[in-house]
Amino acid sequence: MTATDFRVIESGVRSEMKTEFIYVGIRVKDLEESIKFYTKVLGMKLTDRQRIEETKGDVAGLQSGKSGKSEFALELNHYDEDSPYNTKYTVGEGLDHLAFKVEDIDKALQLAKREGYPLLHEVKTKSSRWAYIKDPNGIWIELCLSST
Protein backbone atom coordinates (compact mmCIF):
# COMPACT_ATOMS: atom_id res chain seq x y z
CA MET A 1 0.00 0.00 0.00
CA THR A 2 1.10 3.50 -0.69
CA ALA A 3 -0.10 7.06 -0.46
CA THR A 4 -1.63 8.32 -3.65
CA ASP A 5 -1.88 11.88 -2.44
CA PHE A 6 0.19 13.81 -4.87
CA ARG A 7 3.12 15.28 -3.04
CA VAL A 8 6.50 15.02 -4.70
CA ILE A 9 9.02 14.02 -2.05
CA GLU A 10 12.07 14.04 -4.25
CA SER A 11 12.48 16.34 -7.18
CA GLY A 12 16.20 16.32 -7.74
CA VAL A 13 16.04 13.79 -10.54
CA ARG A 14 15.25 15.04 -14.00
CA SER A 15 14.16 12.99 -16.94
CA GLU A 16 14.01 14.08 -20.55
CA MET A 17 11.33 11.49 -21.22
CA LYS A 18 7.75 12.61 -20.80
CA THR A 19 5.57 9.63 -20.12
CA GLU A 20 2.13 8.87 -18.79
CA PHE A 21 1.54 5.62 -16.92
CA ILE A 22 -1.67 4.45 -18.61
CA TYR A 23 -2.29 0.80 -17.78
CA VAL A 24 -1.04 -2.45 -16.33
CA GLY A 25 -1.32 -5.61 -18.39
CA ILE A 26 -1.67 -8.95 -16.65
CA ARG A 27 -1.62 -12.31 -18.33
CA VAL A 28 -4.67 -14.51 -17.79
CA LYS A 29 -5.26 -18.23 -18.27
CA ASP A 30 -8.95 -18.00 -19.14
CA LEU A 31 -10.17 -14.67 -20.50
CA GLU A 32 -13.88 -15.18 -19.74
CA GLU A 33 -13.23 -16.31 -16.17
CA SER A 34 -10.96 -13.33 -15.52
CA ILE A 35 -13.41 -10.83 -17.06
CA LYS A 36 -16.09 -12.31 -14.82
CA PHE A 37 -13.91 -11.93 -11.72
CA TYR A 38 -12.94 -8.31 -12.37
CA THR A 39 -16.48 -7.26 -13.36
CA LYS A 40 -18.76 -9.43 -11.24
CA VAL A 41 -16.66 -9.63 -8.08
CA LEU A 42 -14.63 -6.41 -8.16
CA GLY A 43 -17.18 -4.30 -10.01
CA MET A 44 -14.92 -3.05 -12.83
CA LYS A 45 -16.35 -2.17 -16.24
CA LEU A 46 -15.32 -3.87 -19.45
CA THR A 47 -14.39 -1.00 -21.76
CA ASP A 48 -12.48 -2.65 -24.56
CA ARG A 49 -12.00 -5.97 -26.24
CA GLN A 50 -9.70 -6.63 -29.17
CA ARG A 51 -8.19 -9.44 -31.17
CA ILE A 52 -4.52 -8.84 -32.00
CA GLU A 53 -3.63 -11.11 -34.92
CA GLU A 54 0.04 -10.07 -34.78
CA THR A 55 0.45 -11.68 -31.34
CA LYS A 56 -2.25 -14.35 -31.71
CA GLY A 57 -3.81 -12.90 -28.63
CA ASP A 58 -6.95 -11.33 -27.21
CA VAL A 59 -7.01 -8.34 -24.90
CA ALA A 60 -9.74 -6.98 -22.67
CA GLY A 61 -9.61 -3.55 -21.04
CA LEU A 62 -11.24 -2.80 -17.70
CA GLN A 63 -11.65 0.38 -15.71
CA SER A 64 -13.21 1.26 -12.37
CA GLY A 65 -15.46 3.68 -14.21
CA LYS A 66 -15.98 5.90 -11.22
CA SER A 67 -15.40 9.17 -13.01
CA GLY A 68 -17.24 8.29 -16.21
CA LYS A 69 -14.12 9.39 -18.05
CA SER A 70 -11.11 7.50 -19.31
CA GLU A 71 -9.08 6.19 -16.37
CA PHE A 72 -6.09 4.02 -15.68
CA ALA A 73 -6.88 0.60 -17.10
CA LEU A 74 -6.30 -3.03 -16.27
CA GLU A 75 -5.59 -5.03 -19.40
CA LEU A 76 -6.15 -8.77 -19.49
CA ASN A 77 -3.91 -10.56 -22.00
CA HIS A 78 -4.72 -14.00 -23.28
CA TYR A 79 -2.68 -15.83 -25.90
CA ASP A 80 -3.66 -18.70 -28.18
CA GLU A 81 -1.96 -22.03 -27.59
CA ASP A 82 0.18 -21.54 -30.70
CA SER A 83 1.09 -17.91 -29.92
CA PRO A 84 4.82 -17.29 -29.39
CA TYR A 85 3.75 -15.35 -26.27
CA ASN A 86 2.01 -18.39 -24.77
CA THR A 87 4.91 -19.28 -22.47
CA LYS A 88 4.44 -21.48 -19.42
CA TYR A 89 2.43 -19.56 -16.84
CA THR A 90 3.69 -18.87 -13.35
CA VAL A 91 2.46 -15.78 -11.52
CA GLY A 92 5.94 -14.89 -10.22
CA GLU A 93 7.00 -12.00 -8.01
CA GLY A 94 7.18 -9.23 -10.64
CA LEU A 95 3.58 -8.39 -9.88
CA ASP A 96 3.29 -8.11 -6.12
CA HIS A 97 -0.40 -7.18 -6.05
CA LEU A 98 -3.21 -5.10 -7.56
CA ALA A 99 -4.89 -2.78 -5.06
CA PHE A 100 -8.56 -1.86 -4.87
CA LYS A 101 -9.99 0.70 -2.51
CA VAL A 102 -13.26 -0.36 -0.86
CA GLU A 103 -15.53 1.39 1.60
CA ASP A 104 -16.06 -1.59 3.88
CA ILE A 105 -13.40 -4.33 3.94
CA ASP A 106 -15.52 -6.84 5.85
CA LYS A 107 -18.47 -6.46 3.52
CA ALA A 108 -16.20 -6.70 0.48
CA LEU A 109 -14.62 -9.88 1.88
CA GLN A 110 -18.05 -11.36 2.52
CA LEU A 111 -19.13 -10.71 -1.07
CA ALA A 112 -15.86 -12.08 -2.48
CA LYS A 113 -16.15 -15.22 -0.35
CA ARG A 114 -19.69 -15.80 -1.61
CA GLU A 115 -18.32 -15.73 -5.17
CA GLY A 116 -15.64 -18.27 -4.29
CA TYR A 117 -12.75 -15.95 -3.43
CA PRO A 118 -12.05 -16.21 0.32
CA LEU A 119 -9.71 -14.11 2.44
CA LEU A 120 -6.20 -15.55 2.19
CA HIS A 121 -3.98 -13.11 4.00
CA GLU A 122 -4.22 -9.97 6.08
CA VAL A 123 -1.77 -7.34 7.28
CA LYS A 124 -2.64 -5.22 10.30
CA THR A 125 -0.72 -2.20 11.46
CA LYS A 126 -1.53 0.16 14.34
CA SER A 127 -3.51 2.44 12.05
CA SER A 128 -4.56 0.33 9.09
CA ARG A 129 -5.41 -3.06 7.67
CA TRP A 130 -5.13 -4.70 4.22
CA ALA A 131 -6.89 -7.87 3.17
CA TYR A 132 -5.91 -10.13 0.29
CA ILE A 133 -7.75 -12.51 -1.98
CA LYS A 134 -6.45 -14.11 -5.20
CA ASP A 135 -7.82 -13.64 -8.72
CA PRO A 136 -8.54 -16.73 -10.90
CA ASN A 137 -4.90 -16.69 -12.09
CA GLY A 138 -3.42 -16.69 -8.61
CA ILE A 139 -2.64 -12.96 -8.62
CA TRP A 140 -2.85 -11.25 -5.21
CA ILE A 141 -5.64 -8.69 -4.95
CA GLU A 142 -5.46 -6.22 -2.08
CA LEU A 143 -8.63 -4.72 -0.65
CA CYS A 144 -7.91 -1.60 1.38
CA LEU A 145 -9.80 1.25 2.93
CA SER A 146 -7.66 4.04 1.65
CA SER A 147 -4.47 4.56 -0.22
CA THR A 148 -2.43 5.46 2.83
Added chain:
Amino acid sequence: MTATDFRVIESGVRSEMKTEFIYVGIRVKDLEESIKFYTKVLGMKLTDRQRIEETKGDVAGLQSGKSGKSEFALELNHYDEDSPYNTKYTVGEGLDHLAFKVEDIDKALQLAKREGYPLLHEVKTKSSRWAYIKDPNGIWIELCLSST
Protein backbone atom coordinates in the same frame (compact mmCIF):
# COMPACT_ATOMS: atom_id res chain seq x y z
CA MET B 1 -2.27 -2.31 -25.27
CA THR B 2 -5.86 -1.40 -24.74
CA ALA B 3 -8.26 1.44 -25.29
CA THR B 4 -8.61 3.64 -22.26
CA ASP B 5 -11.46 5.63 -23.75
CA PHE B 6 -14.29 5.07 -21.39
CA ARG B 7 -17.02 3.24 -23.21
CA VAL B 8 -18.65 0.35 -21.38
CA ILE B 9 -19.05 -2.49 -23.87
CA GLU B 10 -20.77 -4.91 -21.57
CA SER B 11 -23.02 -3.85 -18.77
CA GLY B 12 -25.04 -6.96 -18.09
CA VAL B 13 -22.91 -7.96 -15.13
CA ARG B 14 -23.67 -6.39 -11.80
CA SER B 15 -21.46 -6.38 -8.77
CA GLU B 16 -22.42 -5.44 -5.27
CA MET B 17 -18.84 -4.49 -4.50
CA LYS B 18 -17.88 -0.89 -5.15
CA THR B 19 -14.16 -0.68 -5.71
CA GLU B 20 -11.65 1.75 -7.11
CA PHE B 21 -8.52 0.41 -8.77
CA ILE B 22 -5.89 2.62 -7.14
CA TYR B 23 -2.43 1.15 -7.74
CA VAL B 24 -0.30 -1.71 -8.93
CA GLY B 25 2.45 -3.00 -6.66
CA ILE B 26 5.52 -4.58 -8.17
CA ARG B 27 8.29 -6.28 -6.26
CA VAL B 28 11.79 -4.91 -6.77
CA LYS B 29 15.22 -6.34 -6.09
CA ASP B 30 16.95 -3.04 -5.37
CA LEU B 31 14.73 -0.15 -4.27
CA GLU B 32 17.15 2.66 -5.14
CA GLU B 33 17.91 1.28 -8.59
CA SER B 34 14.20 0.89 -9.35
CA ILE B 35 13.33 4.38 -8.08
CA LYS B 36 16.10 5.72 -10.33
CA PHE B 37 14.73 3.86 -13.36
CA TYR B 38 11.13 5.00 -12.90
CA THR B 39 12.08 8.62 -12.12
CA LYS B 40 15.19 9.28 -14.19
CA VAL B 41 14.38 7.17 -17.24
CA LEU B 42 10.57 7.15 -17.30
CA GLY B 43 10.06 10.56 -15.70
CA MET B 44 7.71 9.49 -12.87
CA LYS B 45 7.60 11.41 -9.60
CA LEU B 46 8.37 9.84 -6.22
CA THR B 47 5.37 10.75 -4.10
CA ASP B 48 5.64 8.43 -1.12
CA ARG B 49 8.13 6.39 0.81
CA GLN B 50 7.36 4.29 3.86
CA ARG B 51 8.85 1.66 6.10
CA ILE B 52 6.36 -1.08 7.02
CA GLU B 53 7.70 -2.84 10.11
CA GLU B 54 4.89 -5.41 10.04
CA THR B 55 6.14 -6.83 6.72
CA LYS B 56 9.83 -5.94 7.18
CA GLY B 57 9.56 -4.04 3.95
CA ASP B 58 9.94 -0.66 2.31
CA VAL B 59 7.55 0.81 -0.20
CA ALA B 60 7.92 3.70 -2.61
CA GLY B 61 5.02 5.29 -4.46
CA LEU B 62 5.36 6.84 -7.90
CA GLN B 63 2.97 8.74 -10.11
CA SER B 64 3.17 10.29 -13.55
CA GLY B 65 2.27 13.61 -11.98
CA LYS B 66 0.76 15.03 -15.15
CA SER B 67 -2.37 16.37 -13.54
CA GLY B 68 -0.77 17.68 -10.36
CA LYS B 69 -3.41 15.72 -8.48
CA SER B 70 -3.47 12.25 -6.98
CA GLU B 71 -3.34 9.66 -9.75
CA PHE B 72 -3.08 5.94 -10.19
CA ALA B 73 0.20 4.90 -8.57
CA LEU B 74 2.99 2.44 -9.12
CA GLU B 75 4.19 0.99 -5.84
CA LEU B 76 7.65 -0.51 -5.51
CA ASN B 77 7.88 -3.18 -2.82
CA HIS B 78 11.18 -4.22 -1.33
CA TYR B 79 11.54 -6.74 1.48
CA ASP B 80 14.40 -7.26 3.90
CA GLU B 81 16.34 -10.50 3.61
CA ASP B 82 14.67 -11.86 6.75
CA SER B 83 11.14 -10.76 5.77
CA PRO B 84 8.66 -13.64 5.31
CA TYR B 85 7.70 -11.91 2.03
CA ASN B 86 11.23 -12.14 0.68
CA THR B 87 10.54 -15.21 -1.45
CA LYS B 88 12.79 -16.18 -4.36
CA TYR B 89 12.32 -13.62 -7.13
CA THR B 90 11.22 -14.59 -10.60
CA VAL B 91 9.31 -12.03 -12.70
CA GLY B 92 6.76 -14.61 -13.91
CA GLU B 93 3.85 -14.12 -16.27
CA GLY B 94 1.30 -12.63 -13.83
CA LEU B 95 2.52 -9.19 -14.76
CA ASP B 96 2.56 -9.04 -18.55
CA HIS B 97 3.74 -5.45 -18.81
CA LEU B 98 3.43 -1.87 -17.54
CA ALA B 99 2.43 0.62 -20.26
CA PHE B 100 3.62 4.20 -20.64
CA LYS B 101 2.30 6.60 -23.24
CA VAL B 102 4.99 8.70 -24.92
CA GLU B 103 4.80 11.37 -27.59
CA ASP B 104 7.70 10.09 -29.68
CA ILE B 105 8.61 6.40 -29.45
CA ASP B 106 11.93 6.73 -31.28
CA LYS B 107 13.10 9.60 -29.11
CA ALA B 108 11.98 7.75 -25.97
CA LEU B 109 13.88 4.63 -27.07
CA GLN B 110 16.98 6.71 -27.75
CA LEU B 111 16.85 8.22 -24.26
CA ALA B 112 16.23 4.82 -22.64
CA LYS B 113 19.13 3.27 -24.54
CA ARG B 114 21.45 6.05 -23.40
CA GLU B 115 20.53 5.16 -19.80
CA GLY B 116 21.29 1.49 -20.40
CA TYR B 117 17.82 0.20 -21.30
CA PRO B 118 17.83 -0.78 -24.99
CA LEU B 119 14.86 -1.79 -27.17
CA LEU B 120 14.22 -5.52 -26.68
CA HIS B 121 11.04 -6.23 -28.58
CA GLU B 122 8.59 -4.52 -30.87
CA VAL B 123 5.11 -5.27 -32.16
CA LYS B 124 3.90 -3.61 -35.35
CA THR B 125 0.36 -3.72 -36.64
CA LYS B 126 -1.08 -1.98 -39.69
CA SER B 127 -2.04 1.04 -37.64
CA SER B 128 0.16 1.01 -34.58
CA ARG B 129 3.43 0.05 -32.94
CA TRP B 130 4.54 -0.83 -29.40
CA ALA B 131 8.13 -0.93 -28.21
CA TYR B 132 9.41 -2.77 -25.15
CA ILE B 133 12.30 -2.31 -22.78
CA LYS B 134 12.86 -4.04 -19.43
CA ASP B 135 13.06 -2.39 -16.01
CA PRO B 136 15.97 -3.27 -13.63
CA ASN B 137 13.97 -6.26 -12.32
CA GLY B 138 13.30 -7.74 -15.74
CA ILE B 139 9.73 -6.43 -15.95
CA TRP B 140 8.52 -5.57 -19.47
CA ILE B 141 7.84 -1.88 -20.00
CA GLU B 142 5.77 -0.92 -23.03
CA LEU B 143 6.23 2.47 -24.67
CA CYS B 144 3.29 3.36 -26.86
CA LEU B 145 1.93 6.37 -28.70
CA SER B 146 -1.63 6.09 -27.53
CA SER B 147 -3.81 3.80 -25.53
CA THR B 148 -5.48 2.22 -28.54
